[in-house]
Amino acid sequence: MLIDWGFPDFDDHEGVYLFTDRASGLSAIIAVHSTALGPAAGGVRFWNYANSDAAITDALRLSRGMSYKNAMANLPLGGGKGVILAAEPGATVTDAQLEAFGRAVESLVGKYVTAEDVGMSEARMKVVATQTRHVSGLPVAAGGAGGDPGPVTARGVYLGVKAAAKRGLGADTMRGVRVAIQGVGSVGGGVARLLAADGAVLTLADVNAERAKTLAAELGAEAVDASAILTHDADLFSPNALGAILTEASIPQIKAKVVAGGANNQLATRADGQRLHDRGILYAPDYVINAGGIINVGLEYLGQGNMAEVQARVDKIPERLIEVWDESARTGDPESEVADRIAQRLIGRA
Incomplete structure (x- = not known):
């Protein structure tokens, strides 16, 4: 029997994961839409939502969009998205929360690859990367694929x-x-x-x-x-x-x-x-x-090509x-x- 989960944007997602970490105050969602083409890649955003349902809906919609985006960009990646809930407008995500989110990503053993999105930065992704290798959008050497998307x-x-x-x-x-x-x-x-x-x-x-x-x-x-x-x-x-x-x-x-x-x-x-x-x-x-960013950090994670290859792919948009x-x-x-x-x-x- 198929269950109607009550979220119109649930699109046969492979998994929707809810995380809390009381020590840091982290509340986060990771939605994995599809891994048909590869690990579900998509950034994590830090945002204040009206309620938890709004945050889940955003993660569902964004992860589906990442499946489509990665497919249309001809990347061997599926679609996923992370959301870290801000307690109030203007709040700042802490290093402890970023570390806890990194552990959440690691718990999915490579099914989801994270990167930066709204409210995040290269510096914050470096903190996430202390807890998991399934992260992209990190500082790279000149000419290399990756970094700020x-x-x-x-x-x-x-x-x-x-x-x-x-x-x-x-x-x-x-x-x-x-x-x-x-x-x-x-x-x-x-x-x-x-x-x-x-x-x-x-x-x-x-x-x-x-x-x-x-x-x-x-x-x-x-x-x-x-x-x-x-x-x-x-x-x-x-x-x-x-x-x-x-x-x-x-x-x-x-x-x-x-x-x-x-x-x-x-x-x-x-x-x-x-x-x-x-x-x-x-x-x-x-x-x-808007596929340029995921082309950049996707090739970084996959270890394929350099910035010249990124630009060549972006030019095909x-x-x-x-x-x-x-x-x-x-x-x-x-x-x-x-x-x-x-x-x-x-x-x-x-």
Whole structure:
């Protein structure tokens, strides 16, 4: 008898593990979606959630996305994700909690490989690595694959944005293209700098308003309130913060003709991909466009290649997006559905 676990985003996950460590105060979740192609690889994020169900849902969705992302990036890795729950907004993860999380990863004996995500850093991953070897995103020698995945993710998103602008706007260059960027941290900030160098007209927003204003001053861009960026009058909207921002309520308000950005799980529900499609908005599926980081840390963990190999693989992100867009055009199906279908075939879940 199959049980309905009460989580709509549970997708025949191979395992969902809940960890507590009273000594350090750690509460953590590791979700393993699939190991069909290899160990379940995906970063760990430190975040404050409204409740434990919200944290579990995030881990479920993110781990499934990692299965699809790794498959579409042609990596011999499955999909997993870790979440460390912050007790309150603005809390700082402690070394003791990082060590306890490392022991949790080690207890899965290689089924899950962790790396950095929101709220984490190379330095914090080094602490995790004192307790397990199943970790990536560590400092590496110059030219080696690995280290901070943010800049590599940003480069992949930038290439994907240019491909999306050409496909959806007919733009051969980014000069004069109006781009609204939501989130200007490691990834969004990197994308903004690359697009500014190409002459794009940028509008920036971040929950940290000062960060957006500072970067806007540096790049000659405009900064707006975080609540206004999604509906800003732009040609292309690039979400690079947290997910679930494309919803039944928000999609009708989007003025841009293209959505292409690095945030994970941008669609709040599966139906929202259809809503974008129905409005004629070209969508770059998130786990295709933002694969640069996992390519980097994945090759680091696998011991395959160097930064030149990473860059060569990242350069293929536009090709994978074009494959999705072409099939969408042929079938009339939303880009999000097409990408899922291709990824499911690759992991044997068609």
